[in-house]
Amino acid sequence: MFKHIESIIYYLDFSISTFQLTMRLIFFLKNTFILHFTFSLFVLPTSSWSQQTSFKIDEERIELQLKRLSLFGMNEKGGNDRVAFSDYDLEARAYLTTYLTELGLDVTVDAAGNLLARKAGKNPDLKPIAFGSHIDAVPNGGHYDGDVGVIGAIEVLETLIENKIETAHPLELIIFSNEEGAIFGSRAIAGKIDEETLEGKTASGYTNGEGILRLGGNPEKVMEVKRTQDDLHAFLELHIEQGNILHKNKIDIGVVEGIVGLNWWDVEITGKTNHAGTTPMNDRQDAMLAAAQFVLAVNDIVTEMEGAQVGTVGRINAFPGAPNVIPGKVVASLELRDLDAEKITLLFNQISKKAIAIGEETNTEFTFIPLDATAAPALTDTRIQEIIRQNAAQLGYTHKTMPSGAGHDAQDMAVITPTGMIFVPSVNGISHAPDEYSSPEAIAKGVNVLLLSILSLDTTDFK
Numbered sequence: 364m365f366k367h368i369e370s371i372i373y374y375l376d377f378s379i380s381t382f383q384l385t386m387r388l389i390f391f392l393k394n395t396f397i398l399h400f401t402f403s404l405f406v407l408p409t410s411s412w413s414q415q416t417s418f419k420i421d422e423e424r425i426e427l428q429l430k431r432l433s434l435f436g437m438n439e440k441g442g443n444d445r446v447a448f449s450d451y452d453l454e455a456r457a458y459l460t461t462y463l464t465e466l467g468l469d470v471t472v473d474a475a476g477n478l479l480a481r482k483a484g485k486n487p488d489l490k491p492i493a494f495g496s497h498i499d500a501v502p503n504g505g506h507y508d509g510d511v512g513v514i515g516a517i518e519v520l521e522t523l524i525e526n527k528i529e530t531a532h533p534l535e536l537i538i539f540s541n542e543e544g545a546i547f548g549s550r551a552i553a554g555k556i557d558e559e560t561l562e563g564k565t566a567s568g569y570t571n572g573e574g575i576l577r578l579g580g581n582p583e584k585v586m587e588v589k590r591t592q593d594d595l596h597a598f599l600e601l602h603i604e605q606g607n608i609l610h611k612n613k614i615d616i617g618v619v620e621g622i623v624g625l626n627w628w629d630v631e632i633t634g635k636t637n638h639a640g641t642t643p644m645n646d647r648q649d650a651m652l653a654a655a656q657f658v659l660a661v662n663d664i665v666t667e668m669e670g671a672q673v674g675t676v677g678r679i680n681a682f683p684g685a686p687n688v689i690p691g692k693v694v695a696s697l698e699l700r701d702l703d704a705e706k707i708t709l710l711f712n713q714i715s716k717k718a719i720a721i722g723e724e725t726n727t728e729f730t731f732i733p734l735d736a737t738a739a740p741a742l743t744d745t746r747i748q749e750i751i752r753q754n755a756a757q758l759g760y761t762h763k764t765m766p767s768g769a770g771h772d773a774q775d776m777a778v779i780t781p782t783g784m785i786f787v788p789s790v791n792g793i794s795h796a797p798d799e800y801s802s803p804e805a806i807a808k809g810v811n812v813l814l815l816s817i818l819s820l821d822t823t824d825f826k
């Protein structure tokens with residue numbers, strides 16, 4: 364019954380007034396009843412589908428779980444505002460913690476705010492196989508980026524538990540903290556954060572240090588979460604592609620060969636605030652005018668160079684920000700991505716040189732402040748790529764080996780352990796937007812490949 368109520372509510376065409384009412388009702392139902400009825404709602408279909416296994420993940424359960432997760436932070440535009448460290452993030456984590464605990468997993472939060480759920484293996488001396496993703500979203504983002512990897516990983520664990528399958532290695536689900544704002548949790552595990560990272564402001568308004576405290580982490584002990592290759596057997600991440608290669612070419616599975624590096628800067632442009640009516644056009648130090656030229660210059664420099672690199676100015680604020688005041692200051696962002704870290708440096712050098720020239724022309728000054736939200740380019744493990752390809756083929760799924768233009772927790776995990784990534788198609792390649800979508804069938808294929816690949820890793824010796 365409750366499943367039906369929730370589904371009906373989910374499909375209601377939200378208006379702002381009904382929206383708030385609906386969210387309250389859902390929250391009430393969720394906290395009061397639904398968790399207790401979870402197990403009676405599901406029927407796990409089993410069928411023989413490969414020589415290796417005689418059980419199968421549950422597509423409907425994945426769909427329902429994704430819908431449930433989407434409610435934490437869903438806004439009136441149909442997008443998701445579950446930015447890292449927000450109340451929505453906390454509520455979603457509380458929900459998943461209860462769910463994972465009820466599955467009988469050992470659930471903990473590490474000092475970096477990563478949520479961990481462990482299933483013991485037959486041989487406790489073996490290193491764990493880790494897998495997971497993130498549940499934080501960009502502001503007004505979609506409901507699939509990160510969520511698919513987390514819900515898919517939970518489904519794998521639930522399928523193994525229901526079918527009483529024990530792996531030799533312990534299994535460890537990781538729900539990383541603040542992927543979108545600073546790739547925080549995975550970088551902490553890779554040992555790539557410092558005091559400056561803790562002080563970085565995030566979209567929630569909290570710093571990373573304040574934020575992880577809200578998640579149950581501990582900023583003072585955050586360096587202790589660092590792990591090495593001695594601590595993990597391998598890492599796998601299932602994710603939506605966020606581009607349009609798989610969907611357009613009707614390919615089921617992407618086998619990620621490498622993940623782009625990404626660097627962020629705050630770009631501060633200083634001019635002079637003055638009266639917009641009395642200051643002649645030739646006597647202005649307009650920081651916004653300089654910013655406009657800067658945005659065009661970034662686009663020109665990035666597109667003129669050969670290759671697949673990308674550059675974006677995605678945020679811009681003018682100060683004081685009034686129609687009748689010449690902006691004396693602008694703070695913008697600059698993001699550069701490529702599979703080659705040297706290319707990023709080359710592009711940045713050209714952009715900063717051009718910025719000096721724009722500053723001279725417009726009588727303004729540019730300052731670039733590197734933000735500690737940077738991930739290095741990473742290649743995935745070729746042996747794991749092959750495992751993913753073989754399992755996709757065994758299931759009769761088409762696959763393509765491809766790079767990732769989006770950043771992922773996997774790129775930091777790749778520094779410390781053999782790592783692989785499985786992509787599923789994003790309809791029309793839309794992501795970081797409310798209409799991000801991947802079909803239940805497409806996601807189920809990715810989860811099936813994840814399940815088989817974890818079982819393959821269990822019998823793989825990486826030495």
Ligand code: HGY
Nearest residue numbers: 542543768769770771
């Ligand atoms: O921005 C990214 O590429 C990732 O989705 N965090």
Ligand code: MN
Nearest residue numbers: 501508543795
């Ligand atoms: Mn994202």
Ligand code: MN
Nearest residue numbers: 508509542771
């Ligand atoms: Mn993501």
